Amino acid sequence: MKLNSLIEGSDVINISGDSRREVSSLCYSADKCEAGSLFVAVAGLKYDGHDFITEAINRGARSIVHEKDFNVPSAVTAVKVADSRRSLSILAKHYFGNPSAGLVLIAVMGTNGKTTISYLLESILKAAGFHCGVLGTVNYRYNDKIYPAPNTTPESYDLQKILRAMADDHVTHAVAEVSSHAVDLKRVDDCDFDLGVFTNLTRDHLDYHLTMENYFQAKKRFFAEVLPQSKKVHPQKMIINADDRWGQRILKEVNLPAVTYGMESESLIRAANYELALSGIKARVSLGEETFSIESSLIGKFNLYNILAAAGAASVLKIPPSTIKKGIENLFCVPGRLEKVDSSSGLNIFVDYAHTDDALRRVLQNLTELKKKRIITVFGCGGNRDHGKRPLMGEAATTYSDLTIVTSDNPRLEDPLAIIAEIETGIDQSRIQKILPGNLQSENGAHRYTVIPDRRKAIETAISAAQKEDIILIAGKGHEDYQILGTDKVPFDDRIIVKQILGLGNRLH
DSSP states (O other): OBHHHHTTTSOEEEEESOTTOBOSEEESSGGGOOTTEEEEOOBOSSOBGGGGHHHHHHTTOOEEEESSOOOOOTTOEEEEESOHHHHHHHHHHHHTTOGGGGSEEEEEESSSSHHHHHHHHHHHHHHTTOOEEEEOSSOEEETTEEEOOSSSSOOHHHHHHHHHHHHHTTOOEEEEEOOHHHHHTTSSTTOOOSEEEEOOOOSOOHHHHOSHHHHHHHHHHIIIIIGGGOOOOOSOOEEEETTSHHHHHHHHHOOSOEEEEOSSSOOSEEEEEEEEETTEEEEEEEETTEEEEEEESOOSHHHHHHHHHHHHHHHHTTOOHHHHHHHHHHOOOBTTBSEEEOOSSSOEEEEEOOOSHHHHHHHHHHHHHHOSSOEEEEEOOOTTSOTTHHHHHHHHHHHHOSEEEEOOSOOBTSOHHHHHHHHHTTSOTTTSEEOOGGGOOOOTTOOEEEEOOSHHHHHHHHHHHOOTTOEEEEESOTTOOEEEETTEEEEOOHHHHHHHHHTOOSOOO
16 A cells, blocks of 8 residues: 555644655554554553664664654655554554444443453344454454454554454454553544443553543543444444443433443333342343343343343344343353352352452452352452552452452562552451461351462462352452463463362363
């Protein structure tokens, strides 16, 4: 393609050199450049692409899109723009032929529930006979192809590239978990979305956003700026949790037609006569004037909300209620989302991704309503992330658990003991008794906690301390199959560790 066609729509300040130059490839990492490449110098969170312009040129790049001035060699065309990150998104859309225009593209946004809703929608769409792709936290997948997900939402270039691959492989519908980072960093600005689903907003990512209002504004920007520019035509564009106060703000502040879902408000999509058990959910789901019953193996009231969100999005896409029901009931579990690990010992062992205080509190509140005996929780907090949520998670875990074992998560470059100490500041020591790891067997009724920094040892201790019909929740890492110690990523999957301890093997299924 020619450079002048690719940069169309970018906020160009100045062009030095031949704007009709042929471009062989597009890249934003200098080490990916080759002869004839167009290199986009983006200032990232860790590195600044402008520092790698010389390397890109040495590798063969002959077109450079940049914000900061540099000495332009005579053989190079330099395009100075107001925002190179924004330009990367536009360039990628042109380079890959605007693939989202030929797909039904659904965004799922919110702090909690995104992954489960994406799995539910995938199951519903497949039940309807469509070819579905998913971009999410667990992985990127379509047509039996599965790729690791380094980010919940990929960089704009990678996003357009995989959407192009999906479209070329006859995918008809794509579901994307869209993170607040992705919206703030303009990764999704040039995708043509059909629908946007909003689940909820609770404390998370404040190491990046700093305040809850900033965090909300990043989410709101998708609905207020990105979604309205879509050329897709549907009677509603937004599917919003009307029981969530931040969802209520979106409904008030964004002028787009919406479908609401919930159980506490007068929502269009709602559930009635529901029963919650450790075996799953039974409910009547109302889609306005049409209702149907469901039996799902997903667990807890929060998953009933996720079911309503997926049902609402599917109904806007004119999928029949009978097919929505089939898709919901075809989904048996979501990796690392209150995923039950089979056990013949009578224990109820769950692995969940809950890594915020609200997510942990919601999971434990749901399990509290279903428990017959005790809840034993194993959790930690990630290093080099929001310090403020650590005491909040300590408070949430010990409030709802009969026994809490505080351990390591992904400590990264922090001292695990320092992270644990911050968690302990949120535990009410006058109400929650701290005990030694070797003294876990005592009378029921007293809320207690202990500290075991080694995560495998913590899980092993929880299982050995449990009795028949106890619930064990291992929280924080969910589907992750690694632990980050320093800068090393070592194999560690909570689900496999549980199976090894129980003598059930080393495989997930």
